[in-house]
Amino acid sequence: MRVLDCGCGPGTITVGIADMVAPGQVIGVDINAEQLDVARKNQGDARPNLTFQQADVMQLPFADNSFDVVFEHAMLNHFADPLAAINEQVRVLKPGGILASSNGCREAFIFPENKVLTEAFDLYIQPVRDSGGDNDRGGKLGELFNKAGLKNIRHTLFADNWQIDEISAYMIRALKTNAYNQRLLKDEKITQDKLQAYAQAWDDFGKVNGACFCFLWGRAVGFKA
Numbered sequence: 447m448r449v450l451d452c453g454c455g456p457g458t459i460t461v462g463i464a465d466m467v468a469p470g471q472v473i474g475v476d477i478n479a480e481q482l483d484v485a486r487k488n489q490g491d492a493r494p495n496l497t498f499q500q501a502d503v504m505q506l507p508f509a510d511n512s513f514d515v516v517f518e519h520a521m522l523n524h525f526a527d528p529l530a531a532i533n534e535q536v537r538v539l540k541p542g543g544i545l546a547s548s549n550g551c552r553e554a555f556i557f558p559e560n561k562v563l564t565e566a567f568d569l570y571i572q573p574v575r576d577s578g579g580d581n582d583r584g585g586k587l588g589e590l591f592n593k594a595g596l597k598n599i600r601h602t603l604f605a606d607n608w609q610i611d612e613i614s615a616y617m618i619r620a621l622k623t624n625a626y627n628q629r630l631l632k633d634e635k636i637t638q639d640k641l642q643a644y645a646q647a648w649d650d651f652g653k654v655n656g657a658c659f660c661f662l663w664g665r666a667v668g669f670k671a
């Protein structure tokens with residue numbers, strides 16, 4: 447099996463796929479070289495059936511009909527023209543090959559919520575809005591797969607229920623490391639105090655007994671005719 451992971455980021459998912467299909471070949475591509483460095487350090491280099499390569503999913507450097515599975519997780523949300531990316535992914539799929547996509551929806555259930563936490567969550571989903579993307583794309587994958595001519599499509603939504611301490615730690619890490627937030631700081635569009643207040647709100651949330659954080663998520667698979 448030959449698998450392509452588009453927009454692989456730090457490669458955490460790609461590594462898992464490589465282990466599942468070994469000795470099948472897996473290639474992870476991302477437009478961002480820094481993400482690929484992280485992916486290579488993230489044990490990517492230790493697996494003989496896995497390689498990482500810098501590429502734009504809008505123009506994949508691969509021949510037509512050359513992969514059995516093309517996968518993408520949490521990337522399409524960022525695109526103004528997701529169908530162009532999907533069509534390019536379908537191009538490199540073999541006939542009968544599988545396209546698989548998984549993307550979030552904006553809706554999150556957060557309890558107990560307060561004004562600062564609402565603002566903090568809004569900042570988390572802001573980069574997608576700014577890039578002309580769509581935070582609800584997870585719910586629209588079925589329509590996009592149909593437009594791309596895929597067959598036997600299965601599109602489901604599910605609620606991704608997080609452990610409170612995990613989501614709290616994840617959000618705090620994202621606040622501190624997201625390139626988007628670093629840019630806001632540099633451009634003086636947000637203050638360090640504000641980011642600190644958001645981090646504190648996630649930290650407090652993580653300590654509430656009975657707190658709940660749930661994210662709506664969509665995933666689709668379809669076959670190339």
Ligand SMILES: C[S@@+](CC[C@H](N)C(=O)[O-])C[C@H]1O[C@@H](n2cnc3c(N)ncnc32)[C@H](O)[C@@H]1O
Nearest residue numbers: 453454455476477478481501502503519520521
């Ligand atoms: C939210 S991250 C998801 C990373 C990974 N799939 C995961 O779920 O852990 C989105 C990734 O898509 C990449 N990306 C955005 N536009 C891209 C493009 N045109 N071509 C390739 N990768 C792209 C970004 O660099 C980023 O690493």
